[in-house]
Amino acid sequence: MSVPAFTGSNVMDVDAAKIRGAGSNVHFDKVSVAYGAHVVLHPLTLDIAPGEILAMIGPSGSGKTTALRAVAGFVRPASGRIRIGATDVTDLPPYERGLGMVVQNYALFPHMRVEDNVAFGLRAQGADKALIAERVKDSLATVGMSGFAERYPRELSGGQQQRVAIARALAVRPRVLLLDEPLSALDAQIRRNMVEEIARLHRDLPGLTILYVTHDQTEALTLADKIAIMRDGRVSSHGPTAELYRRPPNRFTAEFLGRANLLPVTVAESAAGPKGFAKARLGDAVLAGAARGEKPGDKTLLCIRPQHLSLTGDAEHTNRIVGTLKEVHWQGELTHLVLDVDGTPVRVSATRLPLSLPERGSAMPLFFTPGDTSLVPEDVCG
Amino acid sequence: MLVWSRPGRIVIWAVFALLFGVLFLAPLAVILLSSLANQWNGVLPSGLTTEHYSDVVQGAAWQAVRASLVTGFLASALALISGTWAALALRIQDATLARVLGVLFFIPSAVPSVSVGLGLLVAFSHPPLLLNGTVAIVMVAHFVLISAFTFGNVSAGLARLSPDFEQVASSLGARPAYRLWHVTLPLLTPYLVAAFGLSFALSMGELGATVMVYPPGWVTLPVSIFSLTDRGDVFAGAALTMVLVAVTLILLLGLERVTGRQTRS
Numbered sequence: 001m002s003v004p005a006f007t008g009s010n011v012m013d014v015d016a017a018k019i020r021g022a023g024s025n026v027h028f029d030k031v032s033v034a035y036g037a038h039v040v041l042h043p044l045t046l047d048i049a050p051g052e053i054l055a056m057i058g059p060s061g062s063g064k065t066t067a068l069r070a071v072a073g074f075v076r077p078a079s080g081r082i083r084i085g086a087t088d089v090t091d092l093p094p095y096e097r098g099l100g101m102v103v104q105n106y107a108l109f110p111h112m113r114v115e116d117n118v119a120f121g122l123r124a125q126g127a128d129k130a131l132i133a134e135r136v137k138d139s140l141a142t143v144g145m146s147g148f149a150e151r152y153p154r155e156l157s158g159g160q161q162q163r164v165a166i167a168r169a170l171a172v173r174p175r176v177l178l179l180d181e182p183l184s185a186l187d188a189q190i191r192r193n194m195v196e197e198i199a200r201l202h203r204d205l206p207g208l209t210i211l212y213v214t215h216d217q218t219e220a221l222t223l224a225d226k227i228a229i230m231r232d233g234r235v236s237s238h239g240p241t242a243e244l245y246r247r248p249p250n251r252f253t254a255e256f257l258g259r260a261n262l263l264p265v266t267v268a269e270s271a272a273g274p275k276g277f278a279k280a281r282l283g284d285a286v287l288a289g290a291a292r293g294e295k296p297g298d299k300t301l302l303c304i305r306p307q308h309l310s311l312t313g314d315a316e317h318t319n320r321i322v323g324t325l326k327e328v329h330w331q332g333e334l335t336h337l338v339l340d341v342d343g344t345p346v347r348v349s350a351t352r353l354p355l356s357l358p359e360r361g362s363a364m365p366l367f368f369t370p371g372d373t374s375l376v377p378e379d380v381c382g
Numbered sequence: 383m384l385v386w387s388r389p390g391r392i393v394i395w396a397v398f399a400l401l402f403g404v405l406f407l408a409p410l411a412v413i414l415l416s417s418l419a420n421q422w423n424g425v426l427p428s429g430l431t432t433e434h435y436s437d438v439v440q441g442a443a444w445q446a447v448r449a450s451l452v453t454g455f456l457a458s459a460l461a462l463i464s465g466t467w468a469a470l471a472l473r474i475q476d477a478t479l480a481r482v483l484g485v486l487f488f489i490p491s492a493v494p495s496v497s498v499g500l501g502l503l504v505a506f507s508h509p510p511l512l513l514n515g516t517v518a519i520v521m522v523a524h525f526v527l528i529s530a531f532t533f534g535n536v537s538a539g540l541a542r543l544s545p546d547f548e549q550v551a552s553s554l555g556a557r558p559a560y561r562l563w564h565v566t567l568p569l570l571t572p573y574l575v576a577a578f579g580l581s582f583a584l585s586m587g588e589l590g591a592t593v594m595v596y597p598p599g600w601v602t603l604p605v606s607i608f609s610l611t612d613r614g615d616v617f618a619g620a621a622l623t624m625v626l627v628a629v630t631l632i633l634l635l636g637l638e639r640v641t642g643r644q645t646r647s
Contacts, residue, residue, distance in 0.1 A: 072553055094552035101553035107546035111568045120564070121554030172554055 023050045023209035024085035024175040026071060031080035033066050041066045042233045043080060048176075048226075053202060053210040055220035055241075057256070058230030067230070068178055068213045073097055084175055095124075100169025104181040106161040108153035114140070114164050115149040121172035139167040142201070159190045166201070170208075179212045183219060195222050217257055221245065229253050247290060247374045254303045254376050261309070261346045262301040262376065263287075263321075267294040277370045283342045287319045288370035292377075301376045306336070306349040308372035317367035321346075325364045328357065339364060410627070416620035434621035443622055446606040447629060450586055453517075453602060457524035458532075458581035462574060464525075465532030469540050470566075484537065491530040498526055499594025515597045523591040528581040535580060539573025579637040586630045603629075 026048040033041040041063040048054040056064040069075045071082055073094035081090045089097050100121075108117050115136050122132045140146045143163040153161055162182060169177055182198075183191045199222060202208060214220055220227050221241060228238040229252070237244060237253040248254035254262060265280035271291035278291035280302055289302045310317050323339030323346055337348040348366065358364050385391050416422065420429030468487060472480040490498060502523050506513035513519040547569060551561045567574070589604040596605055603626040610619035 072549070074549055074552075094549070095555050095557050097553070098555075099553050101550055103546045103550060105544065105546060107544065107550045109547065109551075109565060109569075111571075120551065120556070124551070124554060124556035124560050124564070168550075168554070178553070 023207045025050050025083075026054075026176055026209065026211065027083040028067070028070075029081045029083070031067070031070055031077045031082055033063075033070055033075050034078040039078075040233050041070070041077075044235060046228060046235065046238060048209055048211060050209055051207050052225045053212055053223050055212045055214060055224035055227045056230055057214055057217060057220045057227060058236070059215065059256075061232075062230035063233040064213045064215075064228075064230045065180060066233075068180055068211055071097075071176070071211060072099060072101055072178055098172075098175040099178055100172055100174030100176075101178040101180065102162070102165045102169050102182045104184045106153070106158075106165040106185070108161055108164055108168070110153050112152075113149065114145065114151050114153070114156070117153070117164055118149075118168045118171050120168060125172070135171045135173075139171040140164075142170060142204070143167045157190075158186050159194060162186065162194060166198075170205075174208075176209045176211060179210060179214075181214055182212075183214075183216070191216075191219075195219050199223050221258070227257070229256055231256075247292075248303060248376055249292075251301060251376055251378055254301075254374075259306050259347060259349075261304050261306060261344075263304070263341065263344055263346070265289070265300060265302045265375075267296050267298040267300060267375070270295055278375060280375065282321060285319075285321050287321070287373070289319075289373040289375045290370065291375050294375055301378065303374045303376045304368050304372060306347040308368050309346070309348045310367045311348070311350060311354055311364070313365070313367040316369045319368045319370060319373065320365055322363055322365050325358055325360050325362055328360070339366065341366075413620045413623050416617055417624045419617055419620075422617075434617045435625075438618055438621050438625065441618075443606070443625060446601050446603045446622070447625065449600050450603040450626070451629070453520055453524055453600075454582045454585035457521050457528060457585050458578050460521070460525050461529040461532040461581050462536075462578050465529050465534075465577065466536045466567075466570075466574065468533050469536040470562075472537070473540055484533075487533045488530045490526045495523075495527055495588065495590030496594060499523055499591030502526070502591070503595055514595070517597060517600045519595045520592060520597070520600055520602070523595050524585045524588055527588060527591060528584045531584065532577040532581050535573050535577035536570065539570045543569055575637050575640050579634050582637075583630055583634060586626060 028044045028046040030043040030045055031041065032039060032043045040061075044063075044067060046054075056067060058064045066075060070077055071084070071089075073089070073092065077090060081088055083089065084097065084099075108114075109120065112120065118136045118139050119132045122135055127135075136149070137146070140149055143166050145160065145163050145167060148156060148160065148164070153164070156164065162185075165182070179198075183194050186194060195218070202210065202223070210223075212220070212223060224241045226239060227241050227244050229236045229244070231252055236256075237249045239249075244253060245257055248257060248260070251262060254260040263282050265282045265287065267278050268281045268286060269279035271278045271294075276291060277288040278294050280287050280289055280294075280300070282302065287302060294300055313320060321341050323341035325337065325339055326345070327336075327338040329336040329338075334349050334351060335353055337350065339346045339348065346366070385394055415427055417434055418430045418432065419427035420431045420433075421427065465487075468483075472483055475483070502519055503514060505511065506519055506522070513522065543566070547565055548561055551565045556564070587604060588602075589608060592602055593605055593608060596602065601609070603622060607619045607622045607626065610616075610622060
């Protein structure tokens with residue numbers, strides 16, 4: 001069964017315009033959650049702006065789903081308050097919070113047709129029939145599922161079911177859309193398509209505030225305006241997506257959000273300004289790296305992404321290190337090299353290799369620009 | 383377990399056929415033959431007749447069928463409502479309390495049905511709870527004996543129900559009653575029908591407690607069968623037993639069709 005894409009922008013403009021609503025901000029004010037003596041979410045203070053997609057990512061047990069469930073009203077905070085817009089929802093039951101929620105296994109009601117699933121929230125809220133019919137039509141059109149209204153969920157593929165789940169959540173005009181690992185049950189190809197389609201959906205519904213919980217960094221990087229990286233029930237780092245990726249504030253963030261080479265260096269010379277480059281020493285090499293206030297003598301990590309390492313030098317790639325080639329893995333589009341640089345394994349992702357690659361065990365220079373680097377302190381929860 | 387060798391499969395099928403034939407088919411076949419037997423003095427009946435069926439139909443058989451059906455239906459419906467209610471209520475209780483109350487629910491099924499009947503007779507023979515001699519005490523006896531099974535079936539269904547369904551329904555604005563009626567109960571339907579079917583079958587065959595408490599005019603099929611065989615009218619008792627089996631089987635097959643449809647949807 002073919003999976004239609006979300007409707008194109010022309011059609012989308014019409015349907016999305018009807019769906020578009022003013023999203024609300026979400027404010028966590030020192031929200032903690034505990035089961036008995038076991039604290040699963042330490043006091044969390046965080047804001048999601050109206051119309052923003054915030055991705056919460058982190059390993060299993062990091063507290064990201066607990067934070068989402070606290071917003072939804074399925075776990076009660078041990079302390080702190082949660083506000084959605086101007087409303088303090090901490091003590092409100094889930095059905096009075098005005099949210100939409102999409103979960104990993106879709107949770108479409110199997111005894112209802114697609115149109116009844118989408119109409120469910122409106123019927124539950126006592127909306128009149130004309131409004132329900134209009135909203136069902138618009139919501140299904142928005143996710144490209146208009147032709148499937150009379151089918152049962154069992155007659156749909158996984159990707160189609162997830163679209164219906166999104167349509168069902170959109171039909172109630174939620175103040176905030178909660179997405180709890182919504183693509184985890186899909187296979188890799190469909191997941192990639194769905195990520196792009198959710199991004200397109202948000203472009204067409206820019207007012208929609210989304211809290212997106214995932215363990216998949218690619219989904220987070222593709223979709224989120226901001227990312228909160230969770231670890232052991234705490235926010236390890238939080239900030240604009242590109243900023244977190246380019247200038248990770250700590251080792252955990254650098255390693256969790258994409259692949260990172262972290263070279264232990266000693267600062268030799270401070271940066272001239274707040275956004276300048278410090279000079280740091282790695283063995284005999286002196287490297288320039290984007291600084292964050294380090295002082296001479298500080299021991300820190302120089303973060304450089306595998307795809308920013310070049311096998312050839314030029315005027316821009318002024319940083320140079322030499323490593324011993326250990327492994328070469330060809331993966332079609334990319335070739336991954338692993339080198340040993342002063343005892344630290346360094347990964348290189350290259351799209352093009354020189355005609356003659358040195359043999360394993362040979363010394364090999366690597367080049368990178370200071371602008372692609374960042375000095376990263378060892379783990380400090382931010 | 384997969385058996386790959388042909389002799390192994392033959393042995394297994396032979397053991398199955400022997401056990402099934404001796405334990406399950408043979409008793410039913412003997413009852414069926416008895417219900418049709420003219421005389422039975424040797425290994426097999428000496429002649430066949432439908433006279434016993436005519437006799438029981440002309441006698442009190444239909445009243446017994448009616449009494450059994452009404453008792454089974456009402457007691458099962460009551461057990462289904464209370465068992466479902468209990469299973470839903472215990473789900474949101476503290477785990478320890480839920481476990482203790484869950485065990486309490488199963489106690490009546492561990493007590494001999496005669497003792498349950500005797501207990502009810504003693505408990506309800508004095509004002510203000512004077513039920514002795516009424517149809518109600520038969521209903522109560524059946525309810526006590528079958529409610530554990532409905533509770534168990536519904537609890538098993540609830541345990542298999544993903545909480546996501548109800549949580550998503552809540553997040554979309556469904557209040558608890560709306561959610562229960564439109565999401566939880568429809569998703570539980572196969573388990574509810576199975577629970578009702580099991581309760582009904584148990585009630586249709588219940589004798590021990592019923593024989594202790596039944597009032598005149600409310601003689602169920604098992605009590606009638608017991609009376610007939612006790613008087614030595616084995617052939618009529620066998621005919622009535624076949625009526626009981628047929629009525630129960632028809633109802634259970636009907637319920638199975640409903641369950642099958644629900645499961646497929």
